[in-house]
Amino acid sequence: MTNRHFGRIGDIWKHLPLAEILRVEKPFSYWESHAGSALYTLTHSLERDYGVFYFIEHTTESPTLEASVYKHILNTYQQNGQLSSYPGSPLIALKLLHENKSKFLFCDIDNKSLKNIQEVADVEGASKVVEVIHADGIHTLAEKAAKLSVQDASSTFVHIDPFRPFIRSANGLHSIDLFSQLSQQGLKVLYWYGYDSYQYRDTLINEIKFSFTKYKVSLIETRIWCGDVSLAAIDDPIFDEHPGVLRCGIVASNLSEVSVENCQQLGKELVAIYENALFPSGSSGALRYQAITFEK
Numbered sequence: 001m002t003n004r005h006f007g008r009i010g011d012i013w014k015h016l017p018l019a020e021i022l023r024v025e026k027p028f029s030y031w032e033s034h035a036g037s038a039l040y041t042l043t044h045s046l047e048r049d050y051g052v053f054y055f056i057e058h059t060t061e062s063p064t065l066e067a068s069v070y071k072h073i074l075n076t077y078q079q080n081g082q083l084s085s086y087p088g089s090p091l092i093a094l095k096l097l098h099e100n101k102s103k104f105l106f107c108d109i110d111n112k113s114l115k116n117i118q119e120v121a122d123v124e125g126a127s128k129v130v131e132v133i134h135a136d137g138i139h140t141l142a143e144k145a146a147k148l149s150v151q152d153a154s155s156t157f158v159h160i161d162p163f164r165p166f167i168r169s170a171n172g173l174h175s176i177d178l179f180s181q182l183s184q185q186g187l188k189v190l191y192w193y194g195y196d197s198y199q200y201r202d203t204l205i206n207e208i209k210f211s212f213t214k215y216k217v218s219l220i221e222t223r224i225w226c227g228d229v230s231l232a233a234i235d236d237p238i239f240d241e242h243p244g245v246l247r248c249g250i251v252a253s254n255l256s257e258v259s260v261e262n263c264q265q266l267g268k269e270l271v272a273i274y275e276n277a278l279f280p281s282g283s284s285g286a287l288r289y290q291a292i293t294f295e296k
Contacts, residue, residue, distance in 0.1 A: 006040045007052040007086045008244030009287075013229045013270065014192045015092055017250055017263040018159065019070040022096045024259045025188055027157035028103065030093045031144070033137030033178065034161045035106035037113045038091040038120035042083055047244040050277065050285055056083055058273040065269050069096065089159055090117050094124045104130045105144070107137030138162075138169040138178045145182050153186040154254075160191045165204065176204075180211040183222045183253035190252045194245040201228075201247065208251065209294055219294055222253040225260045226292040227267045233284045241279045249292065264291065 005011060022030070044053065056074055059065040073095055077085040087095070090106055097104075104126070106117050114132040121130040133140055141158060148156065162175035173181070179191045195201045212219070228249035233239045252260070267289040277285030 005047075005244050006036075006088060007042055007048040009047075009051045009229075010192075010194050010245035010248045011086075012051055012055050013227075013248055013267070014161070014250065015087075015089060016065075016068065016070045016266055016270065017227065017252075018089060018190060019073065019092050019096060020068060020262050020266060021188075021190065021252070021255060021259045022093060022157065023069045024256060024262065025157060026097065026100050026102075027188060028100075028155040029105070029152070029157070030097055030102055031105040031107075031141055031156065031158045032089060032093075032161070033107055033141050033158070033175065034163060035090050035108045035113060035117060035132075035137075036088050036110075036161075037116040038088050038094070039116065040086040040088060042077075042086045046280065050243040050279065052083065052086060054274070054277060054285075055270075061273045062269045064265060065273065068266065089161070091120055091124075093159075094121065094126050094130075098124060098126045098129070102129070105133065105141075106130070107133045107135060107140050109134065109136065136169045138173050138175055139171045142169075142171060142173055142178055142181060145185055145187060148185070148187075150186060154188075157188045158182055158190070160189065165193060166207070176207050176211045177215070179251065179253070180208070180215040180217050183224070184215045184217045186254060188252075188254045190250055192248065192250050194248040196246050201249075205292065205294070212294065217253075223255060223257075223260070224251065224253050224294055225255065225263070226251045226294070227263060228290045228292050229267060229270065229287055230290075232286040232288045239283060241281065241283050241285075243279070243285070267291075 121127045165175045168174045230247035271287045271289045274287040
């Protein structure tokens, strides 16, 4: 489905760690369940001004963010000092993995998004190693993963970014089940979630815990890690801003310690450069970062 939230803060805390993980892990196969487009024409809005435009203007305050692969990719889409396009996750993956001779599989139910991916893959010289499938990504990737050898599973990375996380596909799985199932099989998986209330997040986390139990996922063996980013002022009763998503997080499995440590640092650095961020109304746009554990 087309991602209308591109370039917002939720995308920053998706693509920033994703790019770093791919740089470190270098998987042979890269899959997406809900791909969206590869490249978006970037325009200003309150949400994107607070998101990618603020980010790219303030990374100089953090050597870590300034040197990040995500920032490097963004820099390639600046014209006359202005960011003109925004790379989605398919393009980020192509940029980082194509030279490693990786293969790519992108699923979506939106034909325009898939066409955009194919066009961008042509430009990147990667069309021969890119497969796009117009179908439900949850069902498709579960079937594909079931056919992998143990070795192939360990060299496959899956990005799950559902629009509606609790909707079940034809095979009875929802996106959280897919995350758990693939994690248990040994694939490297990144799952992005967004939420507006702690009640919704608690429901999501409890569903993840239930799914882990259902699929016998070992938190230790799969090295489950979760990094959560939210607006610091969100609990203020007079706060009345909505930059696209109020809170979001990523849950990842089977990553190296280096990837996890680097992503944790990126989360902390992101919070640091947003310390003095303001919305047009004058409300604080400061962020906070939290590592969430799943122990029972």
